[in-house]
Amino acid sequence: MKISDILSKDRINLNLKSSDKESVIKELISLLAKTGSIADKEEFFEAVWEREKTYSTGIGMGIAIPHGKSKAVKDAAIAFGKSERGIDFDSLDGKPAHLFFLIAVPEESHDLHLKLISTLSRKLMHEEVRKALYEADTEEKVLEALSFD
């Protein structure tokens, strides 16, 4: 199992256009829809937004990981986006988010996919991984930063 199984190059956008929380989530959802992982964009957005209401997934350190579990999701997938100027995401530390991971999980999910996502989540807690992500200017470098052993 490799990170590229759920996060492929065509699910990475290094230059996000959005400027607010709602639109950046939608922008990332459309990436997943394009690659065929999402059946119903609206329905999945509702799931992510619902989750966001309990408390923001802006975990601070410039990172946000909006996620949702929904039957609108066909396969577990992750989209990655980067915003140079940053977007206000109601983050824990109050600072704007620059790195976004949108995680989509179907109702009935493969344990291996969930494990992959949990490993990715753990990775983000390491400073060197975050640094590599901030510096990544190509899709390859993003995948490299997240690559698993």
Next chain:
Amino acid sequence: MKKLVAVTACPTGIAHTYMAAENLSIAAKELGVEIKVETQGSVGIENELSEEDIKSADAVIIAAATKVDKSRFHGKPILEVPVEQAIKDAKSLIEKALKMEKPADYVERVEEIHKKRSAARTGAYKHLMTGVSYMIPFVVAGGILIAISFAFGINAFKNEGTLPAALMQIGGGSAFALMVPVLSGFIAYSIADRPGLVPGMVGGMLAVSTGAGFLGGIISGFLAGYTVDFLKRSIKLPKTLEGIMPVLVLPVLSCLIVGLLMIYVIGTPIKSIMTALTNWLTGMSKANAVLLGLILGLMMAFDMGGPVNKAAYTFATGLLASGIYTPMAAVMAAGMTPPLGLALATLIAKDRFTDDEIEAGKAAWVLGISFITEGAIPFAAADPLKVIPSIMVGSAVTGALSMLFGATLRVPHGGIFVLPIPNAVGNLPMYVISIIAGTVVTAFMVLLLKKKAS
């Protein structure tokens, strides 16, 4: 190395659970703390904490947005925070968790109070209590063996060569006979260390033989201790002769001084006081007996194992040496009712107590029946103005009733565990009734005074 265990969980169990877990591990590593983090996420429970893990942990961190079962962490300090806290600042969480105090168990808390009080004793009170604590096992052993001898018939020990006679010889002729010398000896020991023991015990023997009883023994103990202390400081021998100080000079001189003072100066007046006291106690009218029981009861409950309580206790224990058993009965009964009454109160009126107190009430039964008056302290500390008067009234009732019924007790400790021993207690049925009455009165008083817990 300090060890922590943690549980992380979040609503969807997709990301935060794992980020929090990772962050705690990173922070723990940096702080040099061992940690094991159980994740309760979408993949199910991973890295599950074993019973061993939990047992060896200094504290527990629960970083969760969902409900986590805490029952398995019973008795550990638990720091519970929202999951995002562990992502935001795991380091300070760990520091905070390690600083948390273990939620003290009620029985442990009583033990701690007990220890603290012993350590806080100073001066004459400390020396007296040292003597009393060494004396008590002698009294317990002697009292119980005498009681067993009586079980063969109250005069059975008079037939020489029989078992009852042997038991009486062991309990009465030896263990009880050592009571005052040991009391006196260890008072002196507490004051002047080892050299105090010899004049202390010899002085105690003289207190017995001159009829000065336990009062004389207390005086001879202090006299011996301070005499040795004085001799140690005032006699200066050349270096080569220093070795004979503890084996020859101190024992001989101190015994001589203490012994002569006991025989010619102290013995006679103390004897007359003891005789007067003994006569008064044995010939006491019912009204006076009740009054004495009432006072002893008030004293036992007033500071629950403190100096006032110990004064009453020492008085009653000392009187056992003079064959007076009623105050001992009153004192033990009155020392049992405070925890028992509070336990009863938590049982019948749960709304007056906090959950912790209701839980503590269960342990208070055990402490009460074991004659550990300190068991009432956690309750009294929480609400002294309501609880202390209540237990004093209850203990006064018990003490007075016990004296009124002429209940006797030959053993200075043991709570209800000495009651089944034949003849340890005289007038057992009424003695039990005295204890029950005081327990009920205590509970009633507490409920009368204490308002509903908010």
